[in-house]
Amino acid sequence: MSLRATLRATPALLRVGLVESLAYRAELLVWILATTMPLVMMALFATVAREAPIGRYGEGEVIAYFLATFLVRQLTGSWAAWEINMDVKQGTLATRLLRPIHPLWAYACEGIAALPLRLVLSAPLAIVALILTSRGHLARDPVIWGMFAVATLLAWAITFLINAALGSLALFVDSSLRWVDVYLLLFFVGSGYLVPVDVFPGWARTVLDALPFRYQIGFPVELMVNVHDRAHALALLGRQLAWTLALLGATLALFHRGLRRFGAFGG
Amino acid sequence: MRYLRLFLVQLRTSVLLTMQYRLDFFLEGMVEAIWTLTAVVPLLVVYRDRATVVGWTLPEAMLVVAWFTLLQGVLEGAINPSLSQVVEHVRKGTLDFLLLKPADAQFLVSTARFAPWKATNVLVSAGMIAWAFVRIGHAPSASAVLLALLLLATSCATLYAFWIITVSAAFVVVRVDNLTYLFSSVFDAARWPSTVFRGALRAVFTFVIPLAVLTTYPAEALLGRLDAVRALGAVMVALVALFISRLVWTRAIARYTSASS
Numbered sequence: 001m002s003l004r005a006t007l008r009a010t011p012a013l014l015r016v017g018l019v020e021s022l023a024y025r026a027e028l029l030v031w032i033l034a035t036t037m038p039l040v041m042m043a044l045f046a047t048v049a050r051e052a053p054i055g056r057y058g059e060g061e062v063i064a065y066f067l068a069t070f071l072v073r074q075l076t077g078s079w080a081a082w083e084i085n086m087d088v089k090q091g092t093l094a095t096r097l098l099r100p101i102h103p104l105w106a107y108a109c110e111g112i113a114a115l116p117l118r119l120v121l122s123a124p125l126a127i128v129a130l131i132l133t134s135r136g137h138l139a140r141d142p143v144i145w146g147m148f149a150v151a152t153l154l155a156w157a158i159t160f161l162i163n164a165a166l167g168s169l170a171l172f173v174d175s176s177l178r179w180v181d182v183y184l185l186l187f188f189v190g191s192g193y194l195v196p197v198d199v200f201p202g203w204a205r206t207v208l209d210a211l212p213f214r215y216q217i218g219f220p221v222e223l224m225v226n227v228h229d230r231a232h233a234l235a236l237l238g239r240q241l242a243w244t245l246a247l248l249g250a251t252l253a254l255f256h257r258g259l260r261r262f263g264a265f266g267g
Numbered sequence: 268m269r270y271l272r273l274f275l276v277q278l279r280t281s282v283l284l285t286m287q288y289r290l291d292f293f294l295e296g297m298v299e300a301i302w303t304l305t306a307v308v309p310l311l312v313v314y315r316d317r318a319t320v321v322g323w324t325l326p327e328a329m330l331v332v333a334w335f336t337l338l339q340g341v342l343e344g345a346i347n348p349s350l351s352q353v354v355e356h357v358r359k360g361t362l363d364f365l366l367l368k369p370a371d372a373q374f375l376v377s378t379a380r381f382a383p384w385k386a387t388n389v390l391v392s393a394g395m396i397a398w399a400f401v402r403i404g405h406a407p408s409a410s411a412v413l414l415a416l417l418l419l420a421t422s423c424a425t426l427y428a429f430w431i432i433t434v435s436a437a438f439v440v441v442r443v444d445n446l447t448y449l450f451s452s453v454f455d456a457a458r459w460p461s462t463v464f465r466g467a468l469r470a471v472f473t474f475v476i477p478l479a480v481l482t483t484y485p486a487e488a489l490l491g492r493l494d495a496v497r498a499l500g501a502v503m504v505a506l507v508a509l510f511i512s513r514l515v516w517t518r519a520i521a522r523y524t525s526a527s528s
Binding site: 027030031033035039040051178188189194195199 | 294298301302305308309312315316445446448449452456458459463468
């Protein structure tokens with residue numbers, strides 16, 4: 001499992017992932033269309049904000065926030081937890097272990113490779129809607145946009161790592177899908193996906209600042225809709241990076257401990 | 268009468284199947300219950316600094332969420348599991364075995380599988396309704412409760428009809444298992460009072476996909492605010508939807524070619 005072999009194999013892995021996503025493009029489109037939650041939330045918050053702003057969010061800010069949420073969710077999605085669960089249950093993880101590439105790296109590549117198509121299908125509409133409705137509420141500072149790019153990448157990494165950790169849990173408990181459900185709940189409520197993090201009461205915000213979830217969606221979205229100045233954004237970016245590294249260590253440890261228990265039944 | 272017996276038999280097998288995994292049953296129910304938070308938390312946040320939103324107070328809006336939770340339980344507990352199996356049957360060609368049985372295929376298909384742990388949704392929703400009326404300060408009148416129960420029946424019928432229409436698509440395009448996600452995602456919009464939506468969306472959710480009829484009307488019925496005309500409208504919607512769905516189903520099943528058997 002040398003670094004060179006991994007680097008050499010990566011382009012091929014990405015290509016395979018891309019082709020696979022193309023093969024199921026209709027399905028992918030349905031998945032994207034099914035991401036209606038930000039729009040459902042936008043309807044509520046926009047109506048409410050029209051009567052009186054919620055914290056710093058007026059009607060325009062709400063619309064910008066949730067359109068950005070839709071986009072960031074498309075960019076940072078990961079479903080590795082389900083795939084790993086499936087592979088553990090059916091024993092097909094064994095074939096992945098035989099390959100001279102770290103299995104988690106392979107899962108990551110498959111996930112990344114589906115992004116271009118996801119983006120092609122979802123981004124044009126979201127970006128046009130953003131420009132039409134809320135150009136004035138988007139960040140103008142190119143430095144903030146640069147940070148947005150980094151933050152989105154790290155947000156994807158955090159989402160993937162949590163997914164991989166939950167998937168690795170399946171090595172201990174046979175099926176961790178119920179844990180995935182609990183995670184999804186925490187993620188929905190705590191990430192800014194349903195409710196912008198800064199309209200929560202103070203104590204809840206303190207808790208959410210310390211948890212990884214808001215760095216998965218809320219932080220990149222907030223950068224996009226110009227909530228943070230450079231200094232504050234940099235501080236948050238630091239925390240996001242810290243979470244990414246911590247999760248990387250924890251996930252790798254969990255995966256390798258779990259592998260020792262892997263029985264490859266059914267394979 | 269024969270169909271009632273058949274229904275009970277089908278229900279019993281489902282319960283027995285689930286009871287094989289008792290621990291799972293309870294955990295599944297627990298997770299289901301806390302998922303309600305995704306509808307409750309935004310409301311609590313929104314009502315933190317105001318008393319009403321488009322004319323709804325927090326307890327009143329909570330009634331809509333309660334009704335949404337209840338219907339979601341019905342949808343995912345009684346409607347979804349059976350009808351997802353139709354998709355599977357169509358793909359594998361095993362629908363033949365069902366069609367050969369001496370009972371109506373739509374009935375057999377619709378009662379094939381239940382997910383009893385979704386019953387927790389009913390409990391959660393009952394709790395929310397109780398909380399709302401304690402906050403409002405008086406109990407709903409008997410006639411309001413009766414009307415709400417009637418609307419519960421029409422809502423279930425409407426949901427079911429829409430499901431049948433969605434599933435009938437399986438006969439044409441075969442692979443629709445993720446259409447079920449699409450369906451649930453659209454239904455997600457029913458968690459707010461329908462007046463939250465404006466403009467085109469409101470028109471769509473009233474006339475094309477009658478989400479307002481499903482959750483907002485029953486909540487208003489409980490509050491004693493629903494007039495006779497709209498109550499009648501809800502009944503009409505259910506009848507028309509059922510009629511159309513039956514039509515679509517018979518057409519769809521005529522197209523079934525027993526793919527791979």
